[in-house]
Amino acid sequence: MSLTHTVSSRNAKTTAPLAINGLSVAYQKKPVLRNVSFEVKEGELVGVIGPNGAGKSTLMKAALGLIPSLGGEVLVYGKPYKQQRQMIGYVPQRESVDWDFPTNALDVVLMGRYGHLGWFRRPGAKDKAIALECLNKVGMADYAGRQISQLSGGQQQRVFLARALAQDAKLYFMDEPFAGVDAATEKAIITLLQELKKQGKTVIVVHHDLATVQDYFDSVLLLNVELQAYGPTAETFTQEQLQRTYGGRLAFLDRSLQHPSFSGGKGE
Amino acid sequence: MTMQTIWSMLADPNMQWIFIGCTLLGLSSGVIGCFSYLRKQSLMGDTLAHAALPGICIAFMLTGVKSIGLFLIGAGVAGVVATFGIGYITRHSKLKQDAAMGIVLSGFFGLGIVLLTLIQHGDYGNQSGLDKFLFGQAASMIASDVITMTIVCALLITVCTLLFKQFKIISFDPGFARGIGYPVAFLEQLLMLLVVVAVVAGIQAVGVVLVAALLITPAVSARYWTDRLGLMVVLSGLFGAASGAVGTWISASVSNLPTGPVTVLAATLLFGISILFGPQRGLIAKRLMRQRVKERFIRENEPRIHEQVKKEAAL
Amino acid sequence: MSDFWILLTGALVASCCGVLGVFLVLRKMAMIGDAISHSVMPGIVVAFLLSGSRDSLLMMFAALICGLLTTFLIQMFQQSGIQADASIGVVFTALFAIGVVLVSLYARQVHLDQDAILYGEIAYVHWNIWEVGGINMGPKAVWLLGFTLLVILTVIGLFYKQFKLCAFDPALAAAIGIPVAVFHYLLMGLVSMATVSSFESVGAILVVGLLIIPASTAYLLTDQLGVMIGLSIAVGIASTFLGYGAAVLLDASIAGCMVCAASLLFVAAFLFSPSHGIVIKKLRLRQLAR
Numbered sequence: 001m002s003l004t005h006t007v008s009s010r011n012a013k014t015t016a017p018l019a020i021n022g023l024s025v026a027y028q029k030k031p032v033l034r035n036v037s038f039e040v041k042e043g044e045l046v047g048v049i050g051p052n053g054a055g056k057s058t059l060m061k062a063a064l065g066l067i068p069s070l071g072g073e074v075l076v077y078g079k080p081y082k083q084q085r086q087m088i089g090y091v092p093q094r095e096s097v098d099w100d101f102p103t104n105a106l107d108v109v110l111m112g113r114y115g116h117l118g119w120f121r122r123p124g125a126k127d128k129a130i131a132l133e134c135l136n137k138v139g140m141a142d143y144a145g146r147q148i149s150q151l152s153g154g155q156q157q158r159v160f161l162a163r164a165l166a167q168d169a170k171l172y173f174m175d176e177p178f179a180g181v182d183a184a185t186e187k188a189i190i191t192l193l194q195e196l197k198k199q200g201k202t203v204i205v206v207h208h209d210l211a212t213v214q215d216y217f218d219s220v221l222l223l224n225v226e227l228q229a230y231g232p233t234a235e236t237f238t239q240e241q242l243q244r245t246y247g248g249r250l251a252f253l254d255r256s257l258q259h260p261s262f263s264g265g266k267g268e
Numbered sequence: 269m270t271m272q273t274i275w276s277m278l279a280d281p282n283m284q285w286i287f288i289g290c291t292l293l294g295l296s297s298g299v300i301g302c303f304s305y306l307r308k309q310s311l312m313g314d315t316l317a318h319a320a321l322p323g324i325c326i327a328f329m330l331t332g333v334k335s336i337g338l339f340l341i342g343a344g345v346a347g348v349v350a351t352f353g354i355g356y357i358t359r360h361s362k363l364k365q366d367a368a369m370g371i372v373l374s375g376f377f378g379l380g381i382v383l384l385t386l387i388q389h390g391d392y393g394n395q396s397g398l399d400k401f402l403f404g405q406a407a408s409m410i411a412s413d414v415i416t417m418t419i420v421c422a423l424l425i426t427v428c429t430l431l432f433k434q435f436k437i438i439s440f441d442p443g444f445a446r447g448i449g450y451p452v453a454f455l456e457q458l459l460m461l462l463v464v465v466a467v468v469a470g471i472q473a474v475g476v477v478l479v480a481a482l483l484i485t486p487a488v489s490a491r492y493w494t495d496r497l498g499l500m501v502v503l504s505g506l507f508g509a510a511s512g513a514v515g516t517w518i519s520a521s522v523s524n525l526p527t528g529p530v531t532v533l534a535a536t537l538l539f540g541i542s543i544l545f546g547p548q549r550g551l552i553a554k555r556l557m558r559q560r561v562k563e564r565f566i567r568e569n570e571p572r573i574h575e576q577v578k579k580e581a582a583l
Numbered sequence: 584m585s586d587f588w589i590l591l592t593g594a595l596v597a598s599c600c601g602v603l604g605v606f607l608v609l610r611k612m613a614m615i616g617d618a619i620s621h622s623v624m625p626g627i628v629v630a631f632l633l634s635g636s637r638d639s640l641l642m643m644f645a646a647l648i649c650g651l652l653t654t655f656l657i658q659m660f661q662q663s664g665i666q667a668d669a670s671i672g673v674v675f676t677a678l679f680a681i682g683v684v685l686v687s688l689y690a691r692q693v694h695l696d697q698d699a700i701l702y703g704e705i706a707y708v709h710w711n712i713w714e715v716g717g718i719n720m721g722p723k724a725v726w727l728l729g730f731t732l733l734v735i736l737t738v739i740g741l742f743y744k745q746f747k748l749c750a751f752d753p754a755l756a757a758a759i760g761i762p763v764a765v766f767h768y769l770l771m772g773l774v775s776m777a778t779v780s781s782f783e784s785v786g787a788i789l790v791v792g793l794l795i796i797p798a799s800t801a802y803l804l805t806d807q808l809g810v811m812i813g814l815s816i817a818v819g820i821a822s823t824f825l826g827y828g829a830a831v832l833l834d835a836s837i838a839g840c841m842v843c844a845a846s847l848l849f850v851a852a853f854l855f856s857p858s859h860g861i862v863i864k865k866l867r868l869r870q871l872a873r
Contacts, residue, residue, distance in 0.1 A: 090758040100362040115759035147806040310669035370613035374792030378842025385836040481676035529680035536677040
């Protein structure tokens with residue numbers, strides 16, 4: 001078919017960490033994502049922004065192959081996603097798991113190593129050392145043995161991040177890591193993101209808080225079922241684009257964008 | 269194995285009563301089941317049915333009488349204890365609703381089996397037929413049982429009709445109901461009590477193990493045909509009544525065939541028809557719709573792809 | 584000697600159920616376990632009609648198919664928009680009804696009465712002996728359950744990390760390439776196997792008690808998955824021993840007493856578990872208040 005041929009021949013040249021082409025997803029009748037295409041550059045921190053129900057989490061899940069898509073293609077470093085699983089780290093929303101599960105923080109981080117272990121091997125001493133180091137990086141080493149339900153929301157989020165680090169990936173997907181966390185955790189996460197960036201890793205983050213976008217991300221991807229805009233934050237995160245994405249529902253935005261510290265943000 | 273015609277069966281006056289009783293039972297369970305379904309408590313009926321067994325056994329052991337009225341009381345008390353137990357476990361431990369239901373269901377049922385064997389081994393005199401409760405045997409019901417059952421079912425339907433509006437709101441939005449001043453906790457308890465009553469009334473005809481199906485299956489089937497609660501309740505009642513009628517008829521005409529399973533299979537057949545042919549939600553309707561969405565998607569994207577090809581060719 | 588065999592059978596049932604129950608409880612699928620324990624009925628009856636024996640591999644196979652069919656139907660109805668618990672209810676009642684109808688229709692040919700299905704016949708396991716070349720190898724049920732336990736332990740042992748991750752975070756499991764659906768069906772297949780090999784001893788319906796109650800008890804006692812599995816088995820075995828003792832004393836259903844014993848142990852853990860018991864928690868609060 002001409003579709004697949006064109007797309008793959010076009011992308012055969014690209015080795016971008018993530019190239020998405022014509023991705024569409026529908027639940028029942030309603031399209032949730034329509035024809036989304038973009039390419040992420042290596043070593044970038046990308047914020048995915050859009051109103052509720054815009055398909056931000058869906059984009060992430062479809063890219064990871066967790067939900068079926070109507071059509072489109074996802075390439076990770078130039079190859080189909082399925083061949084590149086070990087290059088990808090994933091931080092799901094914190095509410096997606098049952099924190100009463102009988103396990104401790106270190107054990108959750110160890111789960112990040114499972115992708116590298118193959119079918120039958122159990123995590124060994126080396127994996128444990130890596131997991132402990134990852135916990136240390138997010139400032140949670142003291143809580144390694146703590147049952148996960150006894151951690152605070154922010155601490156749970158940091159355990160999830162440590163688990164993603166343990167995956168030792170090159171491309172990270174994070175679904176709202178900043179949702180409902182305390183200031184200390186927010187700071188820990190942002191330090192971590194910067195460090196990942198320094199190591200040349202690519203991170204894609206679904207984000208809600210518009211006020212922090214300009215400080216945190218190199219690029220933004222504005223999404224509302226269709227891709228609205230994608231590019232460097234300074235050029236793309238403008239009032240005009242946001243109005244288009246959020247469709248007038250964003251009255252407070254005018255004020256925040258006019259705020260001196262805000263409009264004089266990073267770009268200048 | 270000869271199958272009587274339904275008319276020759278109905279010539280027997282005793283059978284007439286049983287037939288009417290089971291049809292009414294199906295009707296009222298179908299009606300109540302709608303509210304359980306919408307409140308996402310479908311398996312509560314199953315749990316209550318299993319929990320009713322020890323209640324029935326204790327009622328029998330205390331009085332030595334086999335009467336549906338007494339059993340109603342015994343099962344009602346056991347049902348209330350069981351619902352309280354489930355609520356207590358989920359509130360005060362990390363166990364979730366499903367595990368709590370499983371624990372209460374099997375715990376009570378285990379106790380019921382123990383009591384049942386005690387009754388069988390002990391000298392409780394007229395115990396024959398108590399084990400019929402497990403699978404239901406409508407034909408073994410006596411006239412007074414049927415009359416009690418009929419009255420109970422009529423009562424259930426009346427309450428549901430009178431309080432339709434209230435039940436509708438607490439099923440849809442309990443918070444709002446509380447806001448406009450409804451006694452939500454009371455109404456919820458009442459609905460639970462009605463479920464208990466429907467279950468106990470159904471046990472003799474359908475059996476402990478399968479009575480839940482009368483609450484669940486007609487309601488789920490009805491949901492496939494309509495988006496309006498009023499119509500759903502009516503349809504569910506009709507489906508239940510039809511299943512009850514067919515179940516009694518077939519089981520009365522084939523020797524050794526308990527009523528419960530046949531009734532459940534009749535209800536399941538209706539469910540199968542609904543899930544296949546229901547408008548909008550049915551599997552066939554959905555398959556067609558998905559096909560259309562996909563076709564439209566391809567049609568919309570075709571020009572874009574051609575453009576892309578051209579562009580690339582130009583490069 | 585019969586006591587020994589009954590207790591051994593009970594302990595094997597408890598071990599099979601204990602291991603699988605942990606995963607059912609953690610995946611919030613306790614009621615699916617309940618559904619499977621009912622819906623293997625038609626498989627059991629059909630296999631019995633075909634082979635004329637109760638402990639054939641054919642029966643195991645038929646039950647496996649029924650269990651997987653149940654899982655598949657529940658999943659399908661759920662995806663088509665029916666609430667989870669309603670789809671469970673519809674599926675298991677329908678399959679169980681088919682089973683009961685089959686038993687009723689062929690009651691004369693089949694020495695498989697409804698009592699056996701409900702209560703099980705653990706008291707008679709030692710009558711049904713497996714003989715090889717005239718040598719008494721012990722009760723068939725013990726061999727069957729032993730085989731089932733071996734299969735369960737092998738599968739769970741080999742794929743422990745997969746089962747664990749699928750239970751805790753299926754999204755991550757899918758993202759790193761673990762076939763989540765395969766492990767879902769594998770678990771349900773094991774539950775069907777455990778149900779069918781236990782049904783002869785404790786009855787198809789009470790199996791669910793031994794699946795869910797000991798695992799829930801263990802859940803309240805520990806915060807580690809490995810320990811939870813061990814405790815679940817221990818609680819299950821303790822229940823069979825206590826239950827058997829009570830049944831002998833009261834002259835009542837052995838399987839029923841075992842489930843009652845399991846329930847009592849659960850209540851004890853619910854009240855007095857050192858980490859989660861509500862009495863202990865209250866005492867601790869009182870101490871803090873002082």
